[in-house]
Amino acid sequence: MGTETAPTIEERTETSLDPPWHVVVHDDPITLMSYVTHVLQRTFGYAQAKAHRLMRTVHETGRAVVWTGAREQAEMYVQKLHAAQLLATLERAPK
Amino acid sequence: MTLPRVVRTPVGDVELRELSPAFLQALRTLPAALEDGGSEQVRRRLYPSPGGGEAARREWTRLVHPELRALFDSARALVESDLEALDAGPEPDGLRVPRAHVTAWLSALNRARLTLAARFGIGQDEMDRREWVAGDPASHALARIHVYGILQELILELDLDLGAG
Numbered sequence: 001m002g003t004e005t006a007p008t009i010e011e012r013t014e015t016s017l018d019p020p021w022h023v024v025v026h027d028d029p030i031t032l033m034s035y036v037t038h039v040l041q042r043t044f045g046y047a048q049a050k051a052h053r054l055m056r057t058v059h060e061t062g063r064a065v066v067w068t069g070a071r072e073q074a075e076m077y078v079q080k081l082h083a084a085q086l087l088a089t090l091e092r093a094p095k
Numbered sequence: 096m097t098l099p100r101v102v103r104t105p106v107g108d109v110e111l112r113e114l115s116p117a118f119l120q121a122l123r124t125l126p127a128a129l130e131d132g133g134s135e136q137v138r139r140r141l142y143p144s145p146g147g148g149e150a151a152r153r154e155w156t157r158l159v160h161p162e163l164r165a166l167f168d169s170a171r172a173l174v175e176s177d178l179e180a181l182d183a184g185p186e187p188d189g190l191r192v193p194r195a196h197v198t199a200w201l202s203a204l205n206r207a208r209l210t211l212a213a214r215f216g217i218g219q220d221e222m223d224r225r226e227w228v229a230g231d232p233a234s235h236a237l238a239r240i241h242v243y244g245i246l247q248e249l250i251l252e253l254d255l256d257l258g259a260g
């Protein structure tokens with residue numbers, strides 16, 4: 001007796017085709033480094049050491065990629081960073 | 096300048112103690128420091144673009160900036176309500192910030208610094224300057240930027256667990 005199996009359908013969601021996006025924080029001469037570190041910890045849940053390292057990169061090079069992922073999430077993070085008055089932008093991550 | 100003592104209470108509130116006249120004056124004028132005075136430089140700094148070109152900027156302005164404005168107004172209202180305690184009795188030298196208001200305070204102090212800097216054209220060179228010019232509004236603004244920064248640092252040093260934001 002044979003068994004019929006339904007054909008498998010491979011689902012590909014739209015999000016799996018979306019390229020990732022960078023959240024970039026930019027330096028400014030007024031905002032305290034300690035405040036930037038604090039905001040990165042609160043916004044992304046980063047440990048103090050990682051947040052401090054990212055802050056140092058912002059301070060020393062002018063900018064740092066602080067997160068990479070789906071566009072919608074990246075936009076949400078940029079909005080949160082703007083709410084804390086950090087200069088932040090979205091960039092399409094290179095393929 | 097005598098620095099205030101900033102301590103955390105057992106319930107997680109922040110107390111600013113031994114506030115000198117200079118710090119009291121800076122706190123009393125904090126709401127005014129949050130006024131943008133119609134300055135386009137202030138508006139551009141506090142409501143930046145997310146990048147990605149003009150279309151993205153317009154969409155961000157339409158969708159996000161009203162929410163930012165509401166958040167900023169809410170933080171200002173909390174700070175103003177706490178500052179009322181400075182006028183509650185004779186010669187106060189301290190202020191208590193409830194734990195639930197600390198994030199609003201950190202945001203308002205930061206925003207005051209950015210607003211003053213944008214209004215008076217204060218950048219890195221001015222921040223590094225140490226001379227004071229009596230009667231010069233920009234010098235006065237720079238002094239307030241530093242005072243608000245000291246208060247921010249003292250609060251951040253308490254390493255309060257303020258939760259995710």
